[in-house]
Amino acid sequence: MNASSRFAVAVHILLVLHINRMIRGFDATTSDFIAESVNTNAVVIRRILGMLRKAGLVVSQTGVGGGSSLAKSAEQISLENIRVAVEDGPLFHPHYSEPSEECPIGHCIQDEIGGAIDEAEAAVSKVFGGKSLAVLAEKMIQTDEFQTCMKEQMAEMELQS
Amino acid sequence: MNASSRFAVAVHILLVLHINRMIRGFDATTSDFIAESVNTNAVVIRRILGMLRKAGLVVSQTGVGGGSSLAKSAEQISLENIRVAVEDGPLFHPHYSEPSEECPIGHCIQDEIGGAIDEAEAAVSKVFGGKSLAVLAEKMIQTDEFQTCMKEQMAEMELQS
């Protein structure tokens, strides 16, 4: 593996916020709730929520009844917005620890390879930029798997209340 | 930063092999020579050369006068060939440590996000697949920086012999 899992987790987090508001009618979702869905520690979730907050994708509130929710509509949030918010730096290293100054190749290579890398990154941005959280959620909601699982959960919640 | 620097180093290595054969007339280049250009340990270079060998991009020979050289023409080697040879696994994690089975989102998210990631990877492959080592080298050779630096080096080599 190459990159961190923050991107995938961030998408998961935002999907939970979106779906909780759309389907379950929650105004805000707590980091504990999200942590259970992702199956990790709530602090890990809060860390990523912090990055998403800085990027203006979510808002959070402390205290009773607090939690996080989307700062914009799901149509206005692209996967590229999410990626940029949580993955820092380029997809590929354009260089490494100081190539030799004496060698003509070491000297010039970084510009050449850098250009190719920039193109690749632009291509990734275009793909992710064209996919909104809303569309992703829509596709997910329509799967049988999701419908079945959601029904079970809602039924459980009814019983408990 | 996100990924390893192996890709950039591998491109550097192959450029050295190509240019040493084209310009300097070397049949094979030693890992020590490459290591000086990249400015790292020769074992690091041999490790990456091993991956490039497995991918059929270079051939190596032990013993006096040995070293490595390109297994194909530089026109037949694309940046994508190089990337695949040295970077394992996907550019992005499609998932992370087991999301909750009970949560409908954790349950379904991986397929949805996986599709987007596959598209992004395909875009990267296309960009890198369209760039050959030969074209990269050609561009580099034509820079003033390279020409100046190369002349100096060749002059030094004349003096020494």
Place this chain on the structure above:
DNA sequence: TCTATATGTAACTATTTTTGTTACGAATTA
């Protein structure tokens, strides 16, 4: 105002990945 609930963040540990280094056997040339 007091209490329960949540966040925000620092600090620390553990794990994994990558890189650097030493060492040495095997292959090759002269």
Place this chain on the structure above:
DNA sequence: TAATTCGTAACAAAAATAGTTACATATAGA
């Protein structure tokens, strides 16, 4: 046989990521 050169194992060092505990701060509501 001697001098090179590779291939690879073994280990150390460094960096990035993820997980955990702890606690100050903010908020809602009794």
